[in-house]
Amino acid sequence: MRLKDRVAIVTGGARGIGAAYARGLAREGAAVAAVDILDPASLVKEITTNDGKAIPMVADVADESQTREMARKVAETFGRIDILINNAAFFASIDRKPFEEITVEEWDKVMAVNVRGSFLCAKAVAPYMKAQKRGKIVNVASGTFFKGNENFLHYVSSKGAVIAMTRCLARELGPYHINVNAIAPGFTMSEALLEKGENADAQTIRSRILKRRINPEDLVGTILYLSSSDSDMMTGQVLLVDGGAAFH
Numbered sequence: 001m002r003l004k005d006r007v008a009i010v011t012g013g014a015r016g017i018g019a020a021y022a023r024g025l026a027r028e029g030a031a032v033a034a035v036d037i038l039d040p041a042s043l044v045k046e047i048t049t050n051d052g053k054a055i056p057m058v059a060d061v062a063d064e065s066q067t068r069e070m071a072r073k074v075a076e077t078f079g080r081i082d083i084l085i086n087n088a089a090f091f092a093s094i095d096r097k098p099f100e101e102i103t104v105e106e107w108d109k110v111m112a113v114n115v116r117g118s119f120l121c122a123k124a125v126a127p128y129m130k131a132q133k134r135g136k137i138v139n140v141a142s143g144t145f146f147k148g149n150e151n152f153l154h155y156v157s158s159k160g161a162v163i164a165m166t167r168c169l170a171r172e173l174g175p176y177h178i179n180v181n182a183i184a185p186g187f188t189m190s191e192a193l194l195e196k197g198e199n200a201d202a203q204t205i206r207s208r209i210l211k212r213r214i215n216p217e218d219l220v221g222t223i224l225y226l227s228s229s230d231s232d233m234m235t236g237q238v239l240l241v242d243g244g245a246a247f248h
């Protein structure tokens with residue numbers, strides 16, 4: 001129980017990778033707020049049935065009034081905010097295409113959720129973490145940043161911004177004992193991707209040192225490490241969890 005008495009927010013926590021993070025944090029004893037534009041009720045029921053603590057919250061991370069209300073409600077319900085996992089993103093439903101074909105609307109939507117959303121959630125929880133003089137913010141980047149994948153310019157650029165934000169926030173929040181780090185997962189078989197019929201192809205698997213599919217559960221250990229006091233002397237860093245496909 002590494003996270004007993006801690007309170008965590010997982011954005012994009014209704015399903016897929018975010019739900020795996022929420023389950024893992026609850027298993028370690030944290031009270032979890034699962035926040036999503038989809039209703040996280042069934043995940044929350046699953047966690048509480050297994051004696052975990054969780055609440056569902058429907059909110060859009062790209063909207064400042066909603067992220068402020070999210071933080072206020074979590075602090076009111078559980079008394080504090082120790083951990084923010086900035087996992088929500090516009091990802092699985094993006095159409096991949098050459099950069100000249102990406103419209104301004106598509107570009108802005110990706111940036112609004114992936115970049116503005118992470119910024120707004122950090123901004124919303126910071127006052128609570130600063131008052132506690134303790135906190136862990138884990139941003140979710142992507143292995144695509146290290147590879148510069150083609151036909152995905154808006155998404156890869158947004159995850160580059162998430163890494164930049166991780167470094168700047170680490171400097172600004174470090175004096176308050178708030179650690180800010182990022183996880184960069186490789187191509188991971190999340191619910192939404194499997195529903196779309198996508199799967200890691202032979203070439204993707206060949207590109208890894210560890211030659212197998214990445215499942216959401218493969219990322220959870222890194223999230224727990226970055227959320228717990230095990231990582232107290234680490235900040236501003238990016239941990240690449242991709243089976244050894246890229247180095248940095």
Ligand SMILES: NC(=O)c1ccc[n+]([C@@H]2O[C@H](COP(=O)([O-])OP(=O)(O)OC[C@H]3O[C@@H](n4cnc5c(N)ncnc54)[C@H](O)[C@@H]3O)[C@@H](O)[C@H]2O)c1
Nearest residue numbers: 012016017037060061087088089091092142187188190192
């Ligand atoms: N699956 C992968 O291969 C992979 C690889 C690297 C990084 N990632 C990142 O991991 C995270 C999770 O990925 P996933 O595959 O589960 O993605 P996903 O597309 O299923 O989305 C994650 C969740 O975010 C929620 N969401 C979307 N917009 C939102 C908003 N405005 N406000 C609140 N919630 C919102 C969705 O409803 C969904 O539950 C994302 O940040 C993604 O960029 C995924």
